[in-house]
Amino acid sequence: MIEPVTDQESHLRALRRIEELWSAEPGSAEESELDALATLVDAYERRRFPILPLDPVAAIKARCEQLGWTRKDLEPLIGSRARVSEVLGGKRALTLPMIRKVHASMQIPADVLIMIPSKRRKGTKRAA
Template structure:
């Protein structure tokens, strides 16, 4: 096992290739340990070089609505009036703290995503 830090894109690609070779290695074996270490190094490299921005709050709400089959009419209980739902989903009004709490409790959307 010759594991080194991933410093370049070439190192990254070689590590990905090695993980593919080791995939399915049994836990608590030399290959399994190598796989665990490489995955950790790859994750660290990706977080630094390919960060994923948090989703847009309104997109997150729309996604959850789609996932759960919730209509705009049903969103009234989380956002207020039908007019308020329309304003929020059309980005004409921002979410209030009360709305954020309601969406977190009712739809399980993480508050950190809703805080813009």
């Protein structure tokens, strides 16, 4: 019997049942149960563990880490050492020319770079 996934206990039960059903035959009742449970677990996990979008500065810092870049490597994209420091410190916003250069050089989606960081979100976990 399929039950709602509303708390940690029901979540764990659903995950265990999903493991049991993982190799269900296509078109079978077990496959339908697997699909329903996966949908319920997905909805619960999206509510319980939301993934917040990166703000532009966090995205740039994360991409720099992936690429092995230093602040010096950002200077051709953002400007002087002081300008890079201001942007990464949240004291100055990215300009459109900066966004274009960062997007082209670092392959960070432009919509992430355009997003205005919210003061309210400061200190919350963001996706990496």
